[in-house]
Amino acid sequence: MIQTNFPLTNYNTFRLPAVAERYLALTDLQQLTDPAFQRAPALVLGGGSNLLLLEQVPGLTVHVQLGGxxxxxxxxxxxxxxxxxxxxxxxxxxxxxxxxxxxxxxxxxxxxxxxxxxxxxxxxxxxxxxxxxxxxxxxxxxxxxxxxxxxxxxxxxxxxxxxxxxxxxxxxxxxxxxxxxxxxxxxxxxxxxxxxxxxxxxxxxxxxxxxxxxxxxxxxxxxxxxxxxxxRSKLPDWFFLGNSGSFFKNPVVPLAVYEKLRATYPELPAYPVDAAQVKLPAGWLIDRAGLKGVRHGAVGAYQRQALVMVNYGGASGREVLAFSEHVQAVVHEQFGITLEREVRLLGKTA
Ligand SMILES: Cc1cc2nc3c(=O)[nH]c(=O)nc-3n(C[C@H](O)[C@H](O)[C@H](O)COP(=O)(O)OP(=O)(O)OC[C@H]3O[C@@H](n4cnc5c(N)ncnc54)[C@H](O)[C@@H]3O)c2cc1C
Missing domain, CATH: 3.30.465.10 (Uridine Diphospho-n-acetylenolpyruvylglucosamine Reductase; domain 3)
Known part of the structure; x- marks a missing residue:
């Protein structure tokens, strides 16, 4: 049964307040033959642990609960x-x-x-x-x-x-x-x-x-x-401190970019991807940019792992987004590297 204005706050690990315009729990494959599944829903929801939800999720949210x-x-x-x-x-x-x-x-x-x-x-x-x-x-x-x-x-x-x-x-x-x-x-x-x-x-x-x-x-x-x-020693338990794990991907950069950065930061860690590229730890970049443990209101970069943005309680999706954009800007300013979001941004503000 489709429900309207369904609250998703308890269905995302960031614990962000959001409302699905329409919501359907998918518990049986038979439901997929409904004409509603000829078109993609706005959101296919699992455990909500890789999402950054803004206040309103327009259209249909399908919550996948298929077992077995x-x-x-x-x-x-x-x-x-x-x-x-x-x-x-x-x-x-x-x-x-x-x-x-x-x-x-x-x-x-x-x-x-x-x-x-x-x-x-x-x-x-x-x-x-x-x-x-x-x-x-x-x-x-x-x-x-x-x-x-x-x-x-x-x-x-x-x-x-x-x-x-x-x-x-x-x-x-x-x-x-x-x-x-x-x-x-x-x-x-x-x-x-x-x-x-x-x-x-x-x-x-x-x-x-x-x-x-x-x-x-x-x-x-x-x-x-x-x-x-x-x-357990590094990551916050989302049940107590809302988060979505690693907020950004580790950037993959050409070897030449890494060599240039290493001249200034000799301790910069890097993991080989192929002969021409290396992967840099985004958490290290955020930490070195001085943002580890920094908090803006109810949002911050976790003090034990800077790659994790946390909701200290009562944050909105818009506030998390604004803080993450601040992190991106500071890291870009210092290292010339653009951090790409790993979490999926969805919805709109009221
Ligand atoms: C504390 C913490 C630690 C984490 N650690 C890691 C880690 O070590 N490694 C890692 O890779 N990730 C990690 N994550 C991220 C997250 O757990 C994973 O990405 C996980 O697979 C998301 O699953 P979910 O069911 O919550 O997906 P959701 O957040 O509900 O959805 C994520 C994306 O998948 C799509 N989706 C979900 N279900 C389906 C489906 N059935 N069919 C089609 N599309 C679907 C959604 O539409 C959305 O685009 C972590 C998250 C947290 C909160």
């Missing part, structure tokens, strides 16, 4: 806690179809509880499984695209389709779902777990945290624990 976790090949899942006798690294691959409305972190727990591996570095990311391919979620050296077998979509005006990874144009925090926002609604994702026994422990502080935990032989579970500890 099932093996793609015939068979049943092992019960949680049943660890494979042969050891985690001998597990054969398994492909799982997960409904778009399933909570991402709960699904990661589902896999870890069975001793499976592949998603351990992506633990504790808020949001839904259906939104994971949209910006190709990534953390600690892993990206969801590495595990995607297929993305099931509803293409407006066309109907159901299955896209293979090559059709999805995955890139750094990017995909065609992001670049063509009015085209697809993701209904389910097939994810491949196990099968290639590699654990990624070299990124960020994972190895240091494993050492601190006295873990000599890492497992998926202990890597997930290390990532959890690191994330």
């Amino acid at each position: 976790v099932a093996p793609v090949a015939a068979g049943a899942f092992p019960a949680p806690g049943r660890r494979p006798a042969a050891g985690w690294h001998r597990l054969p691959p398994v492909v799982v179809r997960v409904g778009a409305g399933v909570d991402w972190n709960q699904f990661v727990r589902f896999t870890l509880d069975r001793g499976w591996y592949g998603l351990e570095n992506l633990t504790l990311i808020p949001g839904t499984v259906g939104a994971a391919p949209v910006q190709n979620i990534g953390a600690y050296g892993a990206e969801v695209a590495e595990r995607i077998e297929a993305v099931h979509v509803w293409e407006y005006g066309v109907g159901p389709r299955t896209l293979l990874p090559d059709d999805c144009e995955f890139g750094y925090r990017d995909s065609r779902f992001k670049s063509e926002p009015g085209r697809f609604l993701i209904t389910a994702v097939d994810l491949r777990l196990n099968g290639d026994h590699t654990l990624k422990t070299s990124y960020g502080a994972i190895q240091t945290e494993l050492d601190r935990l006295n873990v000599q032989q890492p497992t998926p579970e202990t890597v997930a624990l290390a990532v959890t500890n690191i994330r």
Whole structure:
């Protein structure tokens, strides 16, 4: 049933006050055959953890709540806690179809509880499984695209389709779902777990945290624990302090730009992208521009991770936008680099 003037304040992790002109909870694939789905809604909403909402969201908001976790090949899942006798690294691959409305972190727990591996570095990311391919979620050296077998979509005006990874144009925090926002609604994702026994422990502080935990032989579970500890020490819990995680993308710049900056800032970190480009940490740039912990009214750059803009309580989307534009201007002034928003801006002010 479509509801009107539906409040979205509790449906976005920034806790910004916003109202959907019309709102529909999508709980059943059958609903997609309604003539309303011939055209793209204004907003396809998952967990609202990558959005910057202004006061009013005109048109229809479709809140994806499609559930279900099932093996793609015939068979049943092992019960949680049943660890494979042969050891985690001998597990054969398994492909799982997960409904778009399933909570991402709960699904990661589902896999870890069975001793499976592949998603351990992506633990504790808020949001839904259906939104994971949209910006190709990534953390600690892993990206969801590495595990995607297929993305099931509803293409407006066309109907159901299955896209293979090559059709999805995955890139750094990017995909065609992001670049063509009015085209697809993701209904389910097939994810491949196990099968290639590699654990990624070299990124960020994972190895240091494993050492601190006295873990000599890492497992998926202990890597997930290390990532959890690191994330909890750096990122604010959105339940208590509204935010949308990394507000900006890490800028990718030509090598020559990096070399020029390094002459002034020898300690500037950089991660190679290819022979001609490097990725710079946006958080470092914001910090070095003197904005870490800076607050304008109810909005600020978080004191433990400058890349996270936070709502200290009562901020509007317009205020978050204004503060983020201030951050962009200061960083551009100091480094000549334009920070690009990672979060999606939506709606209009009253
Ligand atoms: C504290 C915190 C930490 C975070 N850490 C990370 C991180 O480490 N790595 C990372 O990559 N991201 C991170 N994020 C960002 C966010 O969690 C992810 O982008 C997540 O995938 C968004 O999921 P969501 O369901 O909340 O999507 P929403 O915010 O609801 O939507 C995001 C975009 O996806 C579209 N969308 C949502 N569902 C569908 C669907 N079913 N079909 C089509 N389009 C859809 C929306 O229209 C919108 O454009 C973090 C956010 C927070 C608050």
